[in-house]
Amino acid sequence: MNLSLVSTGPTSPPTDIQLAAVVRAFHTARVLVIGDVILDRYVTGSVHRLSPEAPIPVLRPADNRCTLGGAANVALNIATLGGQAILVGVVGNDAAGDDVERLVRTTPGIASALVRIPNRPTTAKTRFMTGSHQLLRLDEETTAPLDQDGLLAVMEAVEASLGDADVIVLSDYAKGVLCDGVLDAILARTTKAGLLVIADPKRPDFAAYRGAAILTPNEHEVRVATRIEADHDAEADRAGRVALEATGGQAVLVTRSAKGLTLVCRDQDALHLPTRAREVADVSGAGDTLVAALSVALGAGAALLDAAMLANATAGISVGKQGTATVSRQELLDVLHLDDLVTTDRKVASLEDAIERVAEWHRRGLKVGFANGCFDLIHPGHVRLLSEARAACDRLIVALNTDASVKRLKGPSRPLQNEMARATVMASMSPVDLVTLFDEDTPLEMIQALRPDVLVKGSDYTVDQVVGAKDVQAWGGKVVLVTLREGHSTTGTIRRMTAPAEN
Known part of the structure; x- marks a missing residue:
């Protein structure tokens, strides 16, 4: 090969x-x-004295694990x-x-x-440890x-x-x-x-x-x-x-x-x-x-x-x-993906971190909202969607399609901005409390993992068309459809930008 x-x-x-x-x-x-x-074994414990039999530490084991x-x-x-x-x-x-x-x-x-x-x-190989220090290693092998x-x-x-x-x-x-x-x-x-x-x-x-x-x-x-x-x-x-x-x-x-x-x-x-x-x-x-x-x-x-x-x-x-x-x-x-973003803005998180934060918000009795999309170019319609979404909950998560997901959904010319840029922009929006990324065509798996209380989508959808609506309603949540401002869409904006100028 x-x-x-x-x-x-x-x-x-x-x-x-x-x-x-x-x-x-x-x-x-x-x-x-x-x-x-x-087989790697680790015997971990504490050392408080030297052996009276020889100048060696005496280990009192507290944990024994193998990997x-x-x-x-x-x-x-x-x-x-x-x-x-x-x-x-x-x-x-x-x-x-x-x-x-x-x-x-x-x-x-x-x-x-x-x-x-x-x-x-x-x-x-058995390693005898105290803290991060290795006292002895015993090898059994041929x-x-x-x-x-x-x-x-x-x-x-x-x-x-x-x-x-x-x-x-x-x-x-x-x-x-x-x-x-x-x-x-x-x-x-x-x-x-x-x-x-x-x-x-x-x-x-x-x-x-x-x-x-x-x-x-x-x-x-x-x-x-x-x-x-x-x-x-x-x-x-x-x-x-x-x-x-x-x-x-x-x-x-x-x-x-x-x-x-x-x-x-x-x-x-x-x-x-x-x-x-x-x-x-x-x-x-x-x-x-x-x-x-x-x-x-x-x-x-x-x-x-x-x-x-x-x-x-x-x-x-x-x-x-x-x-x-x-x-x-x-x-x-x-x-690879979130290092620079997390340094810039702690709002951007992996799914695992998002699950932990949502669990903490729920423990505090906060209502968690969820919105998703490509958000390739932020326009007034997006601003209204995010503002009304945040008004319906105490904390708002926005899930962004990865670049690969956007290409599958929108075609090879999209996205116009890569996922890191889109996540950075989204994290700067005041209504947004957390940003995460999903690679699938729909956010269903992420919705099921995060279990939001409010699922937000534009009014160009009906409730039965919203991905995850049945799940959210099944655990007592609700679906909110936000009325969109006419004349604002990423596709329309791109079309106007690329249309030939009139003489």
């Missing part, structure tokens, strides 16, 4: 709004993740971002294996293709290659899953699952089928991943494999090109922690993307998050540059969290 570097032209990198449109398509991505499954790590964390991140993951890996017949199976089984968006192998322990029976079982699971995947991720943690026999067989099979493979490497010889289209080493891994420091852009570029030759692939994406990432493609200048992290709390699992976002974006049809920018943004969110953390689709949209 050939990768397109950019979708918007080499001199026009995608805007955050264009990237947000890709994120909304994440649900279409199907990713097969193959690799080393790890998916390694290849399973990649699958978890894919699911959290809204994609569909199929997980192929190995667990043992032990308690840790049971925990992994349970976590996978109860996580929406992950289909399990795990292989149980007797007498092989499940890889588990790094021995799979035996012949294990190899055959894993390849059987891979073969059964290939037809359901758009992208394959090889998540190598050097725990023996992606041994020579498995790795060679997978790459030979995927190359023959023309499937897109992303390899997150751990081996010091990148030639082992020959056949993968994209390699995603971090700074340390690329330095070990190429013996080139990647501290600076020029060295990262050079190391990436050496890695590219070793794999014969199409791209190498070098992740460089706080310095962002470097994307090296054949016959292209390297692209250096600075990190989007606001603050760094913990880099644990950030590589898994980046690979997950990259694979989901590519699976959703994004060009490589767009996918890399989304992966960079997602990793930037991840490192701001403690421990091995996932990033949700909505968190990514917030950063």
Whole structure:
């Protein structure tokens, strides 16, 4: 499969709004993740003294939790971002294996293709923590290659899953699952089928991943494999090109922690993307998050540059969290889409935030109104609609169609203003208390989630034509139809602007 570097032209990198449109398509991505499954345990407690037996702290545990790590964390991140993951890996017949199976089984968006192998322990890492400080890590694992029976079982699971995947991720943690026999067989099979493979490497010889289209080493891994420091852009570029030759692939994406990432493609200048992290709390699992976002974006049809920018943004969110953390689709949209708006005007909110605010308004006994539309060009008719809507309630929410939704409804020439501009203008209107965005053709799902008390629409509709009217009336709300001022409409305004002038 050939990768397109950019979708918007080499001199026009995608805007955050264009990237947000890709994120909304994440649900279409199907990713097969193959690799080393790890169970991450966290034992958290307090330390008040040193042991009398040795100069070590005594931990009094207060909490014990476990989560998916390694290849399973990649699958978890894919699911959290809204994609569909199929997980192929190995667990043992032990308690840790049971925990992994349970976590996978109860996580929406992950289909399990795990292989149980007797007498092989499940890889588990137990971290003993006090606050944000790690006191000790206990690793239970084997790094021995799979035996012949294990190899055959894993390849059987891979073969059964290939037809359901758009992208394959090889998540190598050097725990023996992606041994020579498995790795060679997978790459030979995927190359023959023309499937897109992303390899997150751990081996010091990148030639082992020959056949993968994209390699995603971090700074340390690329330095070990190429013996080139990647501290600076020029060295990262050079190391990436050496890695590219070793794999014969199409791209190498070098992740460089706080310095962002470097994307090296054949016959292209390297692209250096600075990190989007606001603050760094913990880099644990950030590589898994980046690979997950990259694979989901590519699976959703994004060009490589767009996918890399989304992966960079997602990793930037991840490192701001403690421990091995996932990033949700909505968190990514917030950063891409609403970041500048929220800074400018706290009225603009994601649906999740809107739900919380509406719940708080309802707890305070306030009546919540809801209006929706494209609001492409604000005109006197809109001002009247908003004023009368606000008069019918205590708090007014305005839901705006996203750009993609407007194009579907109004045609390819609309909107005239992008959704960020429209949201900014709407947030500046005094009758409006909250602005949010919806990508569907109608706001029905948003109405059902927010449960407003008043649903407002123009009088060019009848109550039975208003989307959500039956729902609002069912929970005791009402529908208000506002009389519109004649001669004012966005379509009419556009028509007058574009009409040829009379002589």
